[in-house]
Amino acid sequence: MVPCPACRQGNDAAARYCQHCGNGLVPAYCRQCGQRVMATAKFCGECGSGLR
Numbered sequence: 001m002v003p004c005p006a007c008r009q010g011n012d013a014a015a016r017y018c019q020h021c022g023n024g025l026v027p028a029y030c031r032q033c034g035q036r037v038m039a040t041a042k043f044c045g046e047c048g049s050g051l052r
Contacts, residue, residue, distance in 0.1 A: 005038050
């Protein structure tokens with residue numbers, strides 16, 4: 001089981017979206033620097049670039 005970063009509920013490892021809250025479970029990446037970021041993040045923790 002993979003926990004959702006938004007609601008912390010468990011999901012199947014192959015799931016792309018949380019079955020409890022609909023949040024995306026696929027890792028996101030900053031378009032500016034390529035750093036992996038949380039799907040719910042608004043800014044990159046590495047370079048500070050806006051993600052939305």
